[in-house]
Amino acid sequence: MATHLILQKIFKTGIVSEAAPKADLSLRTREQESHTQNQLHAEILKVFGQAVSIRCVDAGSCNGCELEIHALGGPHYNIEGLGVKFAASPRHADILLVTGPVSRNLEIALKRTYDAIPEPKWVVAMGDCAGGCGMAGGLFGENYASCGKISNVIPVDVEVPGCPPTPTALLAGILAAVSGGR
Amino acid sequence: MEKRSEAEFRGTAKRLGDVELTLTPQGHEAIWRFALDADRLPSFAQGIQDEGGQLLALWGSDDRHLNRGFAVHVAFLSSVGLIWTTSALAPDAPVYPDLAHVFPQADRMQRATFDLLGIKAEGALDTRKWLRHSAWNEDEFPLRKDFSPRPSPLAVDAYPFIRVEGDGVHEIAVGPIHAGTIEPGHFRFSVIGDRILKLEQRLGYTHQGVEKRFEGLDLATGAKLSGRVSGDSHTAFTWAYCMAVEQATHGRVPERALWLRALFLEIERVANHLGDLGYLGNDAALSFGFMQFWRLRETWLRQSASLFGHRYLFDRIVPGGVACDLNESGQVELIASADRLEIEVCELKAIYDEHAGLQDRFAHTGVVKPAMAARLGLTGLAGRASAQAWDIRAQFPQAPYDQLDVNMATARKGDVLARVEVRFAEVHESLRLIREIVKRLPSGAIHTPLEAVHGVCEGLGWVAGWRGEVLVAVRIGAEGKLDRVHPHDPSWQNWPLLEVGTLGNIVPDFPLINKSFNLSYSGQDL
Numbered sequence: 058m059a060t061h062l063i064l065q066k067i068f069k070t071g072i073v074s075e076a077a078p079k080a081d082l083s084l085r086t087r088e089q090e091s092h093t094q095n096q097l098h099a100e101i102l103k104v105f106g107q108a109v110s111i112r113c114v115d116a117g118s119c120n121g122c123e124l125e126i127h128a129l130g131g132p133h134y135n136i137e138g139l140g141v142k143f144a145a146s147p148r149h150a151d152i153l154l155v156t157g158p159v160s161r162n163l164e165i166a167l168k169r170t171y172d173a174i175p176e177p178k179w180v181v182a183m184g185d186c187a188g189g190c191g192m193a194g195g196l197f198g199e200n201y202a203s204c205g206k207i208s209n210v211i212p213v214d215v216e217v218p219g220c221p222p223t224p225t226a227l228l229a230g231i232l233a234a235v236s237g238g239r
Numbered sequence: 240m241e242k243r244s245e246a247e248f249r250g251t252a253k254r255l256g257d258v259e260l261t262l263t264p265q266g267h268e269a270i271w272r273f274a275l276d277a278d279r280l281p282s283f284a285q286g287i288q289d290e291g292g293q294l295l296a297l298w299g300s301d302d303r304h305l306n307r308g309f310a311v312h313v314a315f316l317s318s319v320g321l322i323w324t325t326s327a328l329a330p331d332a333p334v335y336p337d338l339a340h341v342f343p344q345a346d347r348m349q350r351a352t353f354d355l356l357g358i359k360a361e362g363a364l365d366t367r368k369w370l371r372h373s374a375w376n377e378d379e380f381p382l383r384k385d386f387s388p389r390p391s392p393l394a395v396d397a398y399p400f401i402r403v404e405g406d407g408v409h410e411i412a413v414g415p416i417h418a419g420t421i422e423p424g425h426f427r428f429s430v431i432g433d434r435i436l437k438l439e440q441r442l443g444y445t446h447q448g449v450e451k452r453f454e455g456l457d458l459a460t461g462a463k464l465s466g467r468v469s470g471d472s473h474t475a476f477t478w479a480y481c482m483a484v485e486q487a488t489h490g491r492v493p494e495r496a497l498w499l500r501a502l503f504l505e506i507e508r509v510a511n512h513l514g515d516l517g518y519l520g521n522d523a524a525l526s527f528g529f530m531q532f533w534r535l536r537e538t539w540l541r542q543s544a545s546l547f548g549h550r551y552l553f554d555r556i557v558p559g560g561v562a563c564d565l566n567e568s569g570q571v572e573l574i575a576s577a578d579r580l581e582i583e584v585c586e587l588k589a590i591y592d593e594h595a596g597l598q599d600r601f602a603h604t605g606v607v608k609p610a611m612a613a614r615l616g617l618t619g620l621a622g623r624a625s626a627q628a629w630d631i632r633a634q635f636p637q638a639p640y641d642q643l644d645v646n647m648a649t650a651r652k653g654d655v656l657a658r659v660e661v662r663f664a665e666v667h668e669s670l671r672l673i674r675e676i677v678k679r680l681p682s683g684a685i686h687t688p689l690e691a692v693h694g695v696c697e698g699l700g701w702v703a704g705w706r707g708e709v710l711v712a713v714r715i716g717a718e719g720k721l722d723r724v725h726p727h728d729p730s731w732q733n734w735p736l737l738e739v740g741t742l743g744n745i746v747p748d749f750p751l752i753n754k755s756f757n758l759s760y761s762g763q764d765l
Binding site: 059062063066067070073113114115116117118119120121122123124125126127128130131132133143145146157158160161162163165166170192193196197198200201202203220221223 | 443464468518531536597
């Protein structure tokens with residue numbers, strides 16, 4: 058009788074999804090000129106809008122940021138309705154979403170993941186540790202085990218501050234990455 | 240706290256191994272500490288095991304700047320509470336006898352202690368590196384005070400996995416970067432067809448050098464860092480850290496602050512259990528479960544943000560008390576939302592119970608039998624699902640739990656279903672505790688500044704996090720800065736049990752089994 062109960066619960070719950078935030082362009086840290094000049098790429102963006110695939114890499118976070126990435130998948134945020142989805146392989150991704158200071162034990166894996174994503178691509182550094190900013194930016198520091206912020210290891214397009222950033226802030230950052238050049 | 244005599248504390252008079260206990264209470268009523276010759280460690284450990292105790296944590300310290308050598312510290316769980324032993328080791332040849340033959344969970348902790356400090360467990364069967372990959376050289380030890388690293392080649396890890404050989408056996412290598420949004424780690428499956436013959440883990444990818452980072456920090460910044468050892472257990476870690484600091488400095492925490500800390504801990508437990516219950520549905524292909532539980536969780540997090548200023552209550556616990564209060568309207572709101580949440584969780588539990596497909600995936604999957612759990616030291620929530628009836632909130636309650644009569648949730652079957660059932664039961668118990676705490680919240684201050692430190696002092700904090708017992712050991716140096724901090728996440732003990740729990744299961748069930756434990760990578764990688 059689970060079906061009956063499930064339908065009842067869905068009906069009672071209704072739709073809780075909220076409107077998406079606007080892209081927060083102030084979070085951008087660089088513009089990729091070669092891509093904005095690429096006519097084909099501009100055409101593709103026009104057709105597919107903001108349909109982007111994200112590959113997540115935890116490069117050494119405390120797992121706090123991961124909690125909010127998961128929360129983004131919940132019903133309040135409706136990200137798939139916005140055309141944003143998470144990919145299992147970097148080969149299928151447009152955006153690399155990275156959390157944490159980069160641990161030296163994961164440095165090579167992070168670089169390989171970045172290299173595996175086809176051009177054009179954007180990197181979003183999520184959280185104070187990843188961006189080297191805010192209250193927790195310097196908390197882990199750079200030492201024998203930690204390379205510090207993401208841009209010390211791979212190029213970064215958007216940095217989203219927060220410890221951890223809320224799902225809304227993260228979404229605004231993701232949208233800022235892909236609204237470049239339009 | 241006044242020093243108790245042995246007669247006042249029943250149970251302390253017993254012998255453990257060849258050691259007669261002369262215990263000194265450490266502020267927390269159930270934490271005991273004493274020095275023990277290193278060569279007597281194995282017989283002492285055996286004594287603990289004979290009376291049904293466990294080894295909780297093992298770590299080392301470089302004490303040469305204090306005119307001593309090195310030291311190895313062990314935290315044992317016993318019938319009198321937590322026993323913290325410290326064994327002094329020679330400065331030139333720091334060795335202690337292997338404890339993994341008594342408590343197998345010591346294996347990875349001993350290997351990590353060698354990687355970080357060069358303190359060796361003599362006679363250990365497994366001497367492979369653990370936290371060290373290739374970020375530092377084999378003959379360098381980051382937690383030694385005189386550590387100054389040479390450049391390391393940062394080549395590949397070259398870890399010697401144990402190979403399973405035979406007709407038809409093949410390996411599946413997963414990670415360190417996984418397909419989903421989870422922390423990095425490597426899993427090496429040896430399989431025949433779809434059936435798992437062996438799983439071997441390789442962790443340490445998120446090793447950020449946290450313990451080194453603690454050295455020299457002031458006490459307040461240390462609290463922030465301790466909360467980021469494992470973000471999902473933020474409250475448990477900061478409370479344990481603050482407990483250790485307050486114990487070391489003889490600080491007194493106002494009663495209201497203690498009650499608020501317990502409130503935060505239960506809010507954290509509910510948030511994590513809701514998330515896991517959702518994902519467990521999702522991993523058994525019931526995305527309805529994910530959407531419902533994560534809706535409830537989101538509402539719960541937003542409430543924390545509006546009442547306390549942070550969705551995950553980060554940095555709300557500080558040395559000497561808490562950083563935010565709960566007013567009367569907040570109390571009403573919290574009780575009402577706990578009531579609402581309880582009704583919805585009951586509705587969803589009815590669906591999970593009725594759902595044949597879900598039950599089919601949950602039951603008899605990822606089994607850790609009670610005997611195995613006891614042998615390998617399975618702890619916390621997963622332990623309680625395998626009949627390891629330990630919950631320090633119930634057995635060794637500190638304020639305010641000593642006034643709350645916590646009901647421990649246990650199950651016997653040790654499968655995914657048992658871990659689901661324990662989570663459901665703990666959500667209900669936590670909601671009861673939250674209402675109870677809010678109704679009985681004592682009035683008064685929420686913070687007392689700690690007094691200045693004169694001289695080296697040490698303390699240990701022990702808190703029942705949602706995953707299991709979190710320990711933080713702290714030494715404060717003479718100048719009032721942190722000298723050595725060791726945070727211990729229960730994932731240390733439980734990761735090897737995930738290897739055991741997956742044996743004989745099929746590969747597609749691994750994500751479900753893994754999620755049912757939901758262990759922390761960063762908490763053990765440090």
